[in-house]
Amino acid sequence: MKFNTFKLTTLCLLTMGVSQMAIAETTKRQTLPTFQAQDIAAMCDAKMNEVKKKLKSVEMLRLKQDAPAAPVLAEWDRIFAEFEDFYGPIGLYGNVYPDEAVRNAAEDCEVKITQFQTDIFQNPKLYQQFKKLKPSDAIDSKFQQDILDNFEEKGILLTTNKQKRLKEILDELATVEQVYARNVRENPQKLEFSAAELKGLPQSYIDALSKNDKGHYLLGFEYPEYRPFMQLAENDDARKRYQIAFSRRGGEKNLALLKQTIDLRYALAQLFGKSSYAEWALQKRMAKTPEAVNTFLAEVHATVAPLEQKEVQNLGEFKAKSLNIPLQQAKIERWSEEYWSEKLRQGKYQIDQEKLREFFPTQATQDWLFAISSDLYGIEFKPVNVEVWQDEVEYYDVVDAKTKQLIGGLYMDKFPREGKYGHAAVWSVFGRSRLTERKPISALVTNFNRKGLNSDELETFVHEFGHALHGILSDTRYASQAGTSVERDFVEAPSQMYEEWARRKETLSKVADYCRPACPRVDDVLIEKLNAVHGYGRGLHYARQTLYAQYDMALHGADALKVQPLDLWGKMESATALGYVPTTQFPGQFGHIMGGYQSSYYGYMWSEVMALDMLSAFGNNLNNAEVGQRYRETILSQGSQKPAQTLVEAFLGRKPNNTAFFHEISGQRIK
Template identity: 30%
Template sequence: MANASVNRALVDWSGHEGLPRFDLVKDEDFAPAFEVALASHEAEIDAIANNPEAPSFENTVVALEIAGDELSRVSSLFWGKAGAHTNETIQALEREIAPKMSRHYSKIGTNAALFGRIDALWEKRAELGLTLEQERVLERHWKGFVKSGAKLEKPEQDRLSSIGEKLAGLSAQFGQNVLGDEKEWSLKLTDEAELEGLPDFLRDAMAAAARDRGEADGYMVTLSRSIIEPFLTFSARRDLREQAFKAWVARGENGGARDNVAIVRETLALRAEKAKLLGYENFAALKLDNTMAKTADNVNDLLHKVWDKARSKALEEEASLGKLVAEEGKNHPVMPWDWRYYAEKLRERTFSFSESELKPYLQLEKVIEACFDVAKRLFGVTLAELKGIAAYHPDVRVFELRDESGALKALFLGDYFARSSKRSGAWMSSFQSQHKLPLKNGAKGELPIIYNVCNFAKPAEGKPALLSLDDARTLFHEFGHALHGMLSDVTYPSVSGTGVSRDFVELPSQLYEHWLTVPEILEKYAVHYETGKPMPKELLDKVLAARTFNAGFATVEFTASALVDMAFHTRAPSDDPMAVQAEVLSELKMPASLVMRHATPHFQHVFSGEGYAAGYYSYMWSEVLDADAFSAFEEVGNPFDPVMARKLKNNVYSVGGSIDPEVTYKAFRGKLPDPTAMLKKKGLAMVAELSGGDA
């Protein structure tokens, strides 16, 4: 990339320990850098494909593993910003570059000479003396080429490439439309009567949101989950709850230029065509190949087993909430904008505590400390913050992770607060993944540079950020993903960290959530933000006793979304995807008091990228694994048992995709789980009610 038009800061990362110099990068730098990096990568690919030497693992697979380093660097910085701190310049380039990148990788995937070399190695793999990790890497490349159309005739390859380009553009537009709806809608409250029931922490967050949107006074309800959910939980104004809820669930479905229904229709048709071209019955079959679940039938069996129990539980919960409505002298049914409000009242009555009572004990800073302490106790690593280092936004914090010997093992960035330039939700990603290969720039291997993005409400100036219990779980969840990236200890980049099957990738994150509610962690870190006193034991006991409260609601919300996702990708494409959604929910007898956690027009997991398409179920699949995995610690009576922790690190957190997930899970646990522990954890069944069977 020796090109005068390219800002070298995009590819020569000269910051602390190889961190990018975000402060030296401008939005306008990305477009010319992409052009040069794409051309450079193409030249590298041509050199590998046309190498006159006979194909070997080293000159073909290893060469592919390290090719495109500069493109990877430009891409990671760009897509990081597109998700967490976007603007019109970035969004315009995103719409342009997404299909261009798809075209670039389609061309690589259908390079006949290159596939010929990979295919030759695959055919004689048993004779190559490969390590287990090398076998996995070769298999990943070979299957990747096949799924890119390498075995198709030229017309089919061209059509597949065209489909990929179109899907990439639709995906970018889908996510931008949802963000646009979230940014545009707000509800300003100024009168005390409109604030009835809202606790101080929420008023503070809403006041900060109003200032952030340029309002000199008042309070703002926004569609950021960290504001909308507590508003629905505490607002005594049913009319305002209904107004806010309907805006929240209508994201992506408001008509006009940002309506996502047409995007969904076209996306599903193109995905089905892509699957057929590649010889699969449907898109779900294509996506589930090479996962733990393997087939849509296996996925649906698990989802329906849980659905029946969850729906029954939710109907019991709804009846209890209805009694509270009647007690207030009202006769309206429990509607979706009522559920959180009355559930909070029921929790307070049943367990004698409310979310507002709990929140002062869950300071963001203390929950971060708890996350780090658990990592130290389990895996012997320490994290220390580095002050004064510029990241991609002033709110982003930078940390070093070191092992027991003091050796630097990773850099970690935490981006915790909601803002209008950030898409909703929470996620982990990387600027750089761990590996041990020598690079063309002379480096041997790379340090993982991992980041977490959350959307917690930013507090008013001088006040601490206070989290809900769900927020705290989210922070633990995403840090579990981060540890999966930071503890990685593999040779090859393609199997590093979270480079595992989709229905295994959530295991390290969901498992890590369990340690949030380990009593000794809560006792140490759940301290009142004003007094510094620990959470009273009486309140702590109530929190632990209430862990399965409202489980029917939460599980129905999730499982409905997962079943709709599977229906979209197993059934023939429909001209009316919203009718398919309605049909599935009708078949399930979805209670009118509940909605899908992610309605189709804002289901970003599934339509803003293909990562969780026909794969949203994977959270539950991994939950079967994580509940069983934590049981291993419970069985030995110590949540920080050093023997179990070492097995967990060596067989789950550090091996990435270098070993088959079933093999590595059995190496940790000795067996594959059935859903028993997961259903018990959710409070949805007693052990005696359950039948066995592998997950």
């Protein structure tokens, strides 16, 4: 999931917009505008000035104590929904637009808007207006509290001097976080590899690469180039060189920016009288406190660390046997783990990730994903020719299968290109609002192989599609509470639960129905192998996730000022089974903690606790449309109108528990 760095109130973690005029003209379809780079700065200033004028009218309302909340909340939501018409596409285009000038102008605008929202929520007159309101129901009560919380997070209750300092910190953070992300995304470096160093890679991969005038192949940092190389290239030194360069793609400058960010966040927490940034940030999460997070992470670590050690040992034994060398000479290095893991998968489970692309052609997989989502949630996807930011981008109307009414829209930008966001994410949501008949829009952004997906990429596709559906199937009163505006440590749960649809025969066997030309059908034998592969490396995976989360918490703890990010990372990674590789600089490209997941990376596993527990409601039938409809109504449609805990309890009919999660990470899952 991708989060905007300039969210306003709890409004829309990721938003995209269309003009209110378009809504007035038609409720049938809403699409995204495009921009010229030279126009963005002026438009940005003009849109912010419009919001200022509208908010002035809210300031001037003559409200008595206990005034009805509904009209004021509706007006507030309308103002920011109209602002979202502009800043939603801007947030997306800063990451995906082919024209670098547009990307840069959009990013500059994002920084301005982030700074602007601090001004809004440090306005005491607006704060007092919302303090006077009396909500008439639970939805309005929560929305009112969400708004008040945002004022208080921006320091409305602080002294004037502290408010001023807080604004300085937030403004500086907005700039620093943006530059950090740009340094990674826009890195133009290409590494040279000889033909011999590419031995082991499929010819189709090699043929797609460019060469320099020396005849050497050039590889950048996009995942479709990097991951196959690390899994398949036989040359150990080449893999080491590539991994080190990949870890350093943010550069020394990003290490300095990270340290600057950590210090600024600590200073922010101090203004509020908190001992750490983590304590300040976690107040509005499901976990609530650093102590709860650290206890959870310690329990996970105690479970998975022995598994990680065992898996590394098994890899070493496999390597020794494969090369017919003594075990002491078969050490598994961090740059060789993916290679030998892939060899073991192929040898032990007869699973070749590259061969799996034949089973999951990219277009057929998309058609299959549309079909299973349609059956489960009672919706249809209809392709429509609309203006898009790049020729390969697709747009679909999402329609209710029973009523034939338009629900929302989905953009899909699936393939890699220069300057594009390099991972997989969803800019989801253009917030649904029943009050204004506002339609939601999600944009799914990936970097897939055009020919087909391996099992990891298949799960990624389904995962991100889950985020898109969370936005599109939202049916909230206010746009501000739509879709993925839920607590940060719950936002991944719907997508993580949906990953199961990428693992079972009852769903995967249907992919072949959509292959043109024909492709192999997933059968019991392949499913058994895929399940074995999914289970393999569990210790390595969850140990790595725990390390990321513990590192995040350590950076944002009470000793933040003493921390040097790279030194701390080296110390923590050294304690793992694979150790730390000198000269690598993972913290300089750890985008999650600079883009919305700071003090929240643990949320991936915390969400998975909820995901696996919610999955139990489907039992042995993932195609159960009755359960799917109930899930749509109780979870996906609700957004953040209710706390996440309440949503999960409503769906399960009981309080959630972590039993399924610990069975999963320890290999004791009951199929």
